[in-house]
Amino acid sequence: MGYVSGAGAFRLIGKTKEDLRTFRDFAEGSHMKKDTDLREKGKSDKRFPAFFHAISGVVQRACLLLVFVFLGAYSLSQHCHAQGTEETTNKEKIFIGTGRVAEENIADARNEAISEAFVKAIEEYLIRRIGPQGMANNFQRLDEEILSRSKEAVQDYQIISEFRTERYVRVLMKARVNEVVLEQKLKTMGLLEIDTVQTAVLFVVSQKKEGFTTTYWWGDPTRPAPITETELSLSRVFEERGFRVINRSFLPPEESYDEDMLRLGLSDEHVAEWGELFSAQIVIAGEANLYGQSRATVFLRAVKLPEGAVVAQGYREGVSAGTAAGEENAIGLAVTSWANDMIPHIMAGLEPGQRIVSDMIIRVNGLNSYGDFLVFKDFLKSNFPRITSVLERRLTKSSVTLGLKIEGGSKDLAEKVLNHPKRPFPFEIYELSDQGFTVYVR
Numbered sequence: 001m002g003y004v005s006g007a008g009a010f011r012l013i014g015k016t017k018e019d020l021r022t023f024r025d026f027a028e029g030s031h032m033k034k035d036t037d038l039r040e041k042g043k044s045d046k047r048f049p050a051f052f053h054a055i056s057g058v059v060q061r062a063c064l065l066l067v068f069v070f071l072g073a074y075s076l077s078q079h080c081h082a083q084g085t086e087e088t089t090n091k092e093k094i095f096i097g098t099g100r101v102a103e104e105n106i107a108d109a110r111n112e113a114i115s116e117a118f119v120k121a122i123e124e125y126l127i128r129r130i131g132p133q134g135m136a137n138n139f140q141r142l143d144e145e146i147l148s149r150s151k152e153a154v155q156d157y158q159i160i161s162e163f164r165t166e167r168y169v170r171v172l173m174k175a176r177v178n179e180v181v182l183e184q185k186l187k188t189m190g191l192l193e194i195d196t197v198q199t200a201v202l203f204v205v206s207q208k209k210e211g212f213t214t215t216y217w218w219g220d221p222t223r224p225a226p227i228t229e230t231e232l233s234l235s236r237v238f239e240e241r242g243f244r245v246i247n248r249s250f251l252p253p254e255e256s257y258d259e260d261m262l263r264l265g266l267s268d269e270h271v272a273e274w275g276e277l278f279s280a281q282i283v284i285a286g287e288a289n290l291y292g293q294s295r296a297t298v299f300l301r302a303v304k305l306p307e308g309a310v311v312a313q314g315y316r317e318g319v320s321a322g323t324a325a326g327e328e329n330a331i332g333l334a335v336t337s338w339a340n341d342m343i344p345h346i347m348a349g350l351e352p353g354q355r356i357v358s359d360m361i362i363r364v365n366g367l368n369s370y371g372d373f374l375v376f377k378d379f380l381k382s383n384f385p386r387i388t389s390v391l392e393r394r395l396t397k398s399s400v401t402l403g404l405k406i407e408g409g410s411k412d413l414a415e416k417v418l419n420h421p422k423r424p425f426p427f428e429i430y431e432l433s434d435q436g437f438t439v440y441v442r
Contacts, residue, residue: 092176094160095120099169109169110162117173118150118157125177130186136239138189138359140435141403145393146185153182189393189403199350202246202280203234204271205300206264209290217248218274219262224249230288230298233335238284240434241343241409242358246278268301272308281305282346288331295319296330298338302346311349312342340434344409359435360404360413361393366427366441373400375424376439380404383422384413410436 097120099112126135126142135142146153157175164170206216207228217225235245261270266285275283286300301313318334362380367373373395380390386407394401406413414429414437426442 092174093121093124095124095173095175097171097173101164101167101169106164106169109164110171113162113169113171114157114159114173115150117171117175118154119147121157121175121177122147122150122153122182125179125182129182141189141359141361141393145189146182153178153185188391199243199281200246200279201238201243201282201284202248202275202278203231204266204274204283204285205230205234205298206287207231207290208287210292214264214287216264218266219264221257221262228288229290229329229331230335233332234284234339236332237336237339238343241339243282246280248278268303268308268310271303272305275303275305281350282311288334290331293320294330296334298331298334300338300342302342304346304349309349312345314338314342316341340411344412347408358406358409360406360410361436362402362404363399363431363436363438364402364427364441365399365438367398367400368441372425372441377402379420379422379424380417383420384416387413404436410434 095117097113097115097117099109099114099116101109123135126146130138155176155178157173160172160174162169162171204216204218205228206214207230208214215225215228239245258270258273260267261273263270266274268285271283271285275281281304283303283305284300285303286298288296288298288300290296296318297315298318299315301310303309304311316334316338318330318332318337320330320333364373364376367376373392377390377392380387380402384406387404388407389405391403392400393403411432414432417423417439418427418429428440428442429437430440431438
């Protein structure tokens with residue numbers, strides 16, 4: 001017997017009344033009883049309905065299981081996809097770039113806007129990775145090696161919107177930097193090495209402007225005082241040399257202060273007490289006088305803690321014409337002059353564990369072969385123990401740029417390199433600055 005489903009009815013294929021009764025019983029849900037009766041009668045050929053029901057139950061359960069497995073797998077895949085999308089989105093950030101239109105050249109302005117957005121994307125990563133201090137200490141190197149080649153480090157980008165005027169083109173961009181490439185570049189430059197021990201420095205320096213009263217923050221420690229021009233110049237110079245400048249606004253809570261600690265003119269003992277309150281290792285104390293915009297003087301001393309000993313002291317004057325764009329102001333010139341002469345003495349007074357490891361750049365021009373470069377590199381590593389690492393940053397046919405980590409300043413190293421008896425070949429040194437110098441092979 002068999003059956004075929006039709007449009008809302010069944011059409012029986014069979015001829016006997018027994019077939020009809022068996023089908024009716026099966027349809028009414030009593031097939032199990034009939035199956036028992038049939039087994040008792042020995043009619044095994046009528047067991048099909050019960051067998052079909054059993055198989056059907058197994059199939060149904062299997063189908064349900066497959067459905068749940070599929071739903072679970074789908075849910076998991078969606079969750080993983082959502083996580084992957086979230087991680088990807090977290091690395092994509094929005095940046096704005098602007099390009100100026102020159103001679104009605106819209107295409108160049110648009111490219112300039114895109115390039116500016118690239119640089120902003122990389123700047124954001126560098127600040128997050130090595131911090132503002134690392135950026136400040138190595139800005140020239142970062143500009144040459146990474147920022148000037150921003151397109152190499154951008155993994156992908158999408159311009160969301162842009163608009164144009166007669167003067168400029170501005171783009172709104174979603175960009176993702178290639179962190180693997182940037183990480184490798186930072187390692188090659190030696191900027192991810194944790195070998196720099198920073199010395200904490202505090203400034204206790206008063207400032208007197210012509211026609212105004214003297215400003216000094218420690219006169220009333222409970223009232224926050226604005227940062228003076230002198231402190232800003234000192235912070236810039238010392239941070240460039242690798243020191244950690246203490247923020248005096250984070251004053252430790254004290255119920256009372258010795259009256260002598262609140263005086264304008266502090267003794268070395270009281271200077272050291274202020275340093276101890278801020279956990280400083282070096283305190284720069286003294287006074288600065290500003291005479292208009294063109295002249296300034298400083299008389300400063302460096303007190304080393306915990307001994308309270310003066311390790312450097314001097315008077316310097318700065319005179320600025322103030323006419324050239326970007327020219328340093330008078331107080332900046334005075335502070336820089338003092339720091340250039342006194343910081344080597346401060347560093348010499350530090351304990352070996354406190355010595356500052358500085359980053360330096362040496363450019364060697366006029367090399368005749370790659371072998372000459374290897375000889376010069378070995379000369380630096382073998383004869384100057386204060387050089388802790390030498391890494392080649394850029395190599396061309398006749399010149400090489402080296403990145404050094406060294407305990408000390410560039411002027412001291414240049415003098416020793418130039419006058420060393422084991423110089424591998426004749427050379428001269430030019431373009432000497434705090435960041436390094438250039439070697440010209442004769």
